[in-house]
Amino acid sequence: MSERKTYKKRLVIVGNGMAAGRIIDELIARDTVKPKSGHSLFDITIIGDETCGSYNRIMLSSVLAGTTSAMSIIQKPASWYAQQGMRFMAGIRVTQINRQQCHVLCANDERIPYDHLIIATGSRPAHLPALNQNIAGVMAFRTLADVDTILSLSQTAKHAVVIGGGLLGLEAAYGMAVRGLQVVLVHRSAWLLNRQLDEAAAAMLARVMTHKGVVLKLAAQVARFNGQIRVESAQLTSGEILPCDVAVIATGITPNAELGIEAGLQGQYGIAVNDFLVTSDPHISAIGECAEHKGKTFGLVEPIWQHCISVADRLVRGMQTAYQNTPVATKLKVSGVQVFSAGEWLTSPEHRAFIFVDSARNIYRKLLLKNNCIVGIVFFGDVRDGQYFFELMERQISVIQAMPQLLMGRRFCTQLPSMMALPMNKTI
Amino acid sequence: MSSLITTAVPEGTLQQQATSINKEHTTCCYCGVGCGVTATIQNNQVIAVQGREDHPANFGRLCVKGSSLHQTQHSPERLLRPRVHNQEVSWEQALSYSARSFQDIISKYGPDSVAFYLSGQLLTEDYYVANKLIKGFIGTANVDTNSRLCMASAVVSHKRAFGSDVVPGCYEDLEKTDVLILVGSNAAYAHPVTFQRIAKAKQERPHLKIVVLDPRRTATCDIADIHIPLAPGSDAYFFNGLLSYLAQHNYCDAHYIAEHTQGFEAALSAAQKQVNNIHAAAAACDASVDLIAEVYRLFAQNKKVVTLFSQGINQSSSGVDKGNAIINCHLATGKIGKEGACPFSITGQPNAMGGREVGGLANQLAAHMGFDDQADIDRVAQFWQAPNMAQTEGLKAVDMFKAIDEGKIKAIWIMATNPVVSMPDADFVKQALQKCELVMVSEVIADTDTAKAAHVLLPATGWGEKNGTVTNSERCISLQKGFLPPAGEAKHDWQIISLFAQKMGFKGFDYLHTIDIFKEHAALSALNNTRKQTPARAFDISAMADITLKQYSNLLPIQWPVNQANPNGTQRLFSTGSFFTPSGKANFIAITARLPVLQAQRNEVIMNTGRIRDQWHTMSRTGTAPHLLAHTQEPYVDIHPQDARQLNLLEGQLVELGNRGARYIGRVKINAAQRAGEIFAPMHWNAKYASSARADALVNPFVDPICGQPEFKHTPVSIVRHNTQWTGFLVTTKNHEPQCDYWAKITVQKGYVFRVAGVQSIAFDHWLKQQYPEVEQWQELQDSQGEYYRAAGFVASALVVVFNANQGHIGPTESRWLNDQLGESIEDGVRYSILAGNTGCDDEDQGAVVCACYQVGTNTINRKIRSGCQSAEALGQVLKCGTNCGSCIPELNAMIQACRSTGV
The missing domain is CATH 1.10.10.1100 (BFD-like [2Fe-2S]-binding domain)
Structure with a gap:
């Protein structure tokens, strides 16, 4: 190391999920001196507790459903890091941050010093208020390892219970149903995807899921899991018992913020960051699902990509690119059906709602207007022009003149609302 | 006369035509131009029509209606079997029932308790048999026809002036003249082919001056040098003024007046007393002095002048006088009977003149004979061997329906016409029929407004099936040929009438073919038809009395008289200055012009009615052809911009006219071609095509005292904006009557478009679904504020209805693309576009x-x-x-x- 002409900043990234994978890409893209040549600006170390390289977590459901292989979703195999001149510590958990001495302590007792630390520890399934959930067969749906386990269980299992009617739960249920299991999906709310869909759209989704063979238990909660070593059934608070060989918990996520919080970083839900993703310690950044920005945490990839841009700009170029917590549209594909949801999703008396329904084709499109501008989009089954409406919503452009034709899509309109009405950076 | 029937001739040679393609010459069944048509037939269907090249009426041309003849052949609304009290029965049952009922009524109340109401749509042979039956055998002259609504004025004008109902000129005169004055004629719409001939003549000879006298600036004015928008009904003032002008400026033909006319002095004196100079004419006609002077000059200074007059003259409470005011001017200048010079009454219907020839009106007898002369009555009675010859005139149309209402007439047989739509005060006619003991209707279409009132409904053959002759406006007799088998159990009108007559026990109705009837008709026209070596009656087709079947079946168009002197027909009459009056001289008629009966009161406007370009009469047939509803789709009201402003009316809004308790709802068309205070409403719409648009229901039953023709062109009506709350359209495969205050039906290729509007806000989805319980799948677009609603209904994935509505008076955008999706099994990719109403690509709608x-x-x-x-x-x-x-x-x-x- 003594031969180095210039001192390289030691950059340590804790976590190797999608945010970590992305920040590396952003850094490389900006670093004119390629790290491979040994002349990088940074000396980068990535520490992840999963054994493989960075993979596309979003594709886990495809792997579960059997439409994609596990190998093909891995974006950065272990060998890749070495080729890039980076150190990749796989399967190793960081247990502590020593901010005074600027190093992190790993579970293998190794200390890794840093000049700058990026925490990208992601999140874990939220806690389920159910008894006896630590027995075998009760599991999460977060990692390739989870998928491996579910798949191996599926070889013998007949019955599955999925808890959580959000995207992840729906995908898990769908994936297992496709694999031939008899799946019961338990959801706490009265309808599925209740943070994205209204009751009518969710009813269509319910029809689709039912058609795939998934039995729905809505407005239901699991009180406990039964079984000694292995799960045998899930018991609902109503007393109903759902026999199962495997139970997948997908009830939302909790940021993995403890590493930072225990080191004294600020934060209520996650690790608090400013507009430049800097934590309360200027040597430490946090990105992704473990971060908390203005009191909000994250669950979709789009804002996280913005995190990575901001951090890379700052670290490589010294540029201050502020991250803006702009609303994000939820674009999903649930068991082959597309969903686009943004802004408000429940109709209230203050809204003017335009709704298109084709029940026989499971198509539902709703625009919510306030003051003649879009404030909510709920599209199910046919999401054409979703992004266009999203932009109209973002820019608060009056659309009333083009209604109701516009709801059918802009290619059916001869006169479209002018996009020039307001500047682009207008936010709601 | 049954002795005239020589051999039994088998009907047609239809079977041979099964698969091969062949062409047949016939005539169009619509207007009075009487165009020759060449029809192409395959598999017993007309697959195409074109104008007959060698027909003197059109020389190959056809108008939109004529060009669409084959498209109206397959109406789903065709009447196919006889019905009695809405039950399908056999012909035997239907005719026995009808004949028995007629006999019962006649035996109880006498022959004047029954009536026939016929039509200018009937062929001459049909007409002849009907007239013979009722006047000669039943024994009443209570037979009138819709020609009463159309030509009655001109008939009497002709008779008064010429001693005979004769149109002296021919179409060629319209082309060869130097000045053509069209009065009360929108030939561009009502007689399109004649108009095209005039337009072509004008193009070839630009010095041909064309003058239009019409309160409206109609499409006909497109080729006019001068248009005088004269006050409605002031025509006779104009022509009285012209007569005064001619005398004052020495333009009269003193020699002609002296040699060939009588009554000039009295006529001139009456004219001068009323309108003795140009200024008086301008004041009476509410027109420009300069324009009137120019037209008077044109008339005076040109030898070749034709005055072409039509319904604007005829449909008036003083229509007969108007006709004579015109004829007076032609007589005074000798402009008659010469190439390019004549007064020319152009008829509305294809066979109005044929009806006049057989005497199918209440005040005629037969073959130009009348009830005035006992010798005529006796002659006809003898010829027919009539056991019960009518001795006096019968009731004319308006009085006929009044007599039904009063219970004096207890049975009526209506053939080929729709008086519930076309008569003035049409709601009264409808009510009268509801009171009538026996209403028989012979029809092609099952559910016309009149057919709905029938106790006995008899299916008649239509165009292409029926065979016989018609006479057009220029006295030209043509064969309207039968080359198709009758639809269902339909029979020819002459057959129906003959069978009925036989059921009643009458002899002389055993015709086997229309030629039998035609020959009898021709023979009657020849009967004692001489006076001093010249025909006593103008209508003389004696040279055709021995026509062979081959000649008849290949009849070349020929203009009557057709007699020994003129075996090839007669292009012009009165060329020698000899007329059919007892003296042989033409009569001037002293005219004191009169304005229409009623003028507009406060808050009223004057309603004029008339034809639109592509529809025929009450739409029974033309309404079923999508092509013909594409030009004008909905009932409307033309209104002057100033009136629209005053009434706070916007283009496209609905407006409501009222009179006699009836109302007409139509779309506002702001049109500077109207005079202020005067509106125009089309006469065609009936209760099958619109909720409230039977314009004639608003027309007062005021008639010309001489001829009984109603005043259709001048009705004061109330006018108010329709209180439209919501507007929309239904595109549907189902023919029904939407449950709302206003609807109008437009036939399209695969179904119907209904324009709908309501005066009360409704829950759109509920309203729609109630009317379409058969729909299995709905696609809907809802607006939480209820301003908009769209829905599409499917049965087994086929599109059966689209409804698109919104609040307010401006309807949502329609699209032909959407209409074309009807009945189709819609793929998912397209299905989404249904409520959008377009495919979303760049192809812009081509518009109306x-x-x-x-x-x-x-x-x-x-x-x-x-x-x-x-x-x-x-x-x-x-x-x-x-x-x-x-x-x-x-x-x-x-x-x-x-x-x-x-x-x-």
């Missing part, structure tokens, strides 16, 4: 159809005009519009003009 022949729309045309097409011909070259029938050329010119003036 202007050229019906080639289906070219306003948007397409305007684009071409903007890109440099500056004449109708230029447009025709690129778009074909206007190159077939030419009916739209005035509109094309107007669009070019509009484009120029707005500089767009």
Whole structure:
């Protein structure tokens, strides 16, 4: 190391999920001196507790459903890091941050010093208020390892219970149903995807899921899991018992913020960051699902990509690119059906709602207007022009003149609302 | 006379035509132009029509209606079997029941308790048999026809002046004249082919002056040098003024007056007393002095002048006088019986003149004989061997329906016409029929407004099936040929009447073919028809009395008289100055012009009624052809901009007219071609095609005291904006009556479009679904504020209905693309577009159809005009519009003009 002409900043990234994978890409893209040549600006170390390289977590459901292989979703195999001149510590958990001495302590007792630390520890399934959930067969749906386990269980299992009617739960249920299991999906709310869909759209989704063979238990909660070593059934608070060989918990996520919080970083839900993703310690950044920005945490990839841009700009170029917590549209594909949801999703008396329904084709499109501008989009089954409406919503452009034709899509309109009405950076 | 029946001739040779393609010459069944048509037939269906090249009426031309003849052949609404009290029965049952009922009524109340109401749509042979039956055998002259609504005035004008109901000239005169004055004639719409001939003549001889006298600036004015928008009903003042002018400026033909006329002094004195100079004429006609002077000069200084007059003259409470005021001017200048010079009454219907020839009106007897002369009555009685000859005139149309209402007439047989729509005070007619003991209707269409009132409904053959002769406006007799088998159990009208007559026990009705009837008719026209070596009666087709079947079946068009002196027919009459009056001289009639019966009161406007370009009469047939509803789709009201402003009416809004407790709802068309205070409403719409648009229900039953023709052209009506709360359209495969205050039906290729509107807000979804319980799948677009609603209904994935509505009076955008999806099994990719109403690609809607022949729309045309097409011909070259029938050329010119003036 003594031969180095210039001192390289030691950059340590804790976590190797999608945010970590992305920040590396952003850094490389900006670093004119390629790290491979040994002349990088940074000396980068990535520490992840999963054994493989960075993979596309979003594709886990495809792997579960059997439409994609596990190998093909891995974006950065272990060998890749070495080729890039980076150190990749796989399967190793960081247990502590020593901010005074600027190093992190790993579970293998190794200390890794840093000049700058990026925490990208992601999140874990939220806690389920159910008894006896630590027995075998009760599991999460977060990692390739989870998928491996579910798949191996599926070889013998007949019955599955999925808890959580959000995207992840729906995908898990769908994936297992496709694999031939008899799946019961338990959801706490009265309808599925209740943070994205209204009751009518969710009813269509319910029809689709039912058609795939998934039995729905809505407005239901699991009180406990039964079984000694292995799960045998899930018991609902109503007393109903759902026999199962495997139970997948997908009830939302909790940021993995403890590493930072225990080191004294600020934060209520996650690790608090400013507009430049800097934590309360200027040597430490946090990105992704473990971060908390203005009191909000994250669950979709789009804002996280913005995190990575901001951090890379700052670290490589010294540029201050502020991250803006702009609303994000939820674009999903649930068991082959597309969903686009943004802004408000429940109709209230203050809204003017335009709704298109084709029940026989499971198509539902709703625009919510306030003051003649879009404030909510709920599209199910046919999401054409979703992004266009999203932009109209973002820019608060009056659309009333083009209604109701516009709801059918802009290619059916001869006169479209002018996009020039307001500047682009207008936010709601 | 049954002795005239020689051999039994088998009906037609229809079977041979099964698969091969062949062509048949026939005539069009619509207007009085009487165009020759060549029909192409395959598999017993007319697959195409074209104008007959060698027919003197049209020389190959056809209008939009004529060009669509084959499209009205397969109406789903065709009446196929006899019905009695709405039950299908056999012919035997239907005729026995009818004949028995007639006999019962006659035996109880006498022959004057029954009546026939016929039609200018009947063929001469049908007409002849009907007239013979009722006047000669039943014993009453209570037989009138819808020609009463159309030609009665002209008939009497002719008889008064010429001693006979004769149109002296021919179509060629319209082309060969130097001054053509059209009075009360929108020939461009009502007689399109004649108009095209005039337009062509004008093009070839630009010095041919064309003058239009009409309160409206109609499409006919497109080719006019002068248009005088005279006050409605002031025509006789105009012609009295002309007569005064001719005398004052020594333009009268003293020699002709002396040699060939009588009564000139009295006529001139009456004219001068009323309108003795140009200024008086201008004041009476509410027209420009200069224009009137110019037209008077043109008439006076040209030898070749034709005055072509039609319904604007006839449909009046003083129509007979108006006709004579015109004829007086022609007699005073000798402008009659010469090439390019005559007064010319153009008829409305294909066989109005044929009806007049057989005497099918209540005040006629037969073959131009009348009830005035006992010798005529006896002669006809003897010829027919009539056991019960009527001795006096019968009731004319308006009085006939009044007599039904009063219970004096207890049985009526209506043939081929729709008086519940077409009579003045039509709601009264409807009520009267409801009171009538026996209403028989012979029809082609099952559910006309009149057919709905029938106790006995008899299926008649239609165009292409029936065989017989018609006579057009220029006295030209043509064969309307039968070349198709009758639809269902339909029978020819002459057969139905003959069978009925036989059921009643009468002899002399055992006809086997129309030629039997025609020959009898021709023989009657010859009977004692001489006076001093010249015919006593103008109508003389004696040379045709021995016609062979071969000649008859291949009849070449021929103008009567057809007699020994003129075996090849007669192009013009009165060329020698000899007339059919007892003295042989033409009569001047002293005319004191009168205005219409009622003038508008406060808050009233004057309603004028008339034809639109592409519809015929009450739409029973033409309403079923999508082509023919593309030009004008909905009932409307033309209104002057100033009136629209005062009444707070906007273009496209609905407006409500009222009179006699009836109402007419139509779309506002702001039109500077109207005079202020006067509106125009089309006469065609009936209760099958619109909720409230039977214009004639508002027309007062005021008639000309001499001829009984009603005043259709001048009705004061109330006018108010329709209180439209919501507006929409239904595109549907189902023919029904939407449950709302206003609807109008438009036939399209695969179903119907209904324009709908309501005066009360409704829950759109509920309203729709109630009317379409059969729909299995609904696609809907809802607005939480209820301002908009759209829905599409499917049965087994086939589109059966689309409803699109919104609050307010401006309806949602329609699209032809959507109409074309009806009944189709819609793929998912397209299904989504249904509620959008378009496929979403760039192909812009072509707009309202202007050229019906080639289906070219306003948007397409305007684009071409903007890109440099500056004449109708230029447009025709690129778009074909206007190159077939030419009916739209005035509109094309107007669009070019509009484009120029707005500089767009």
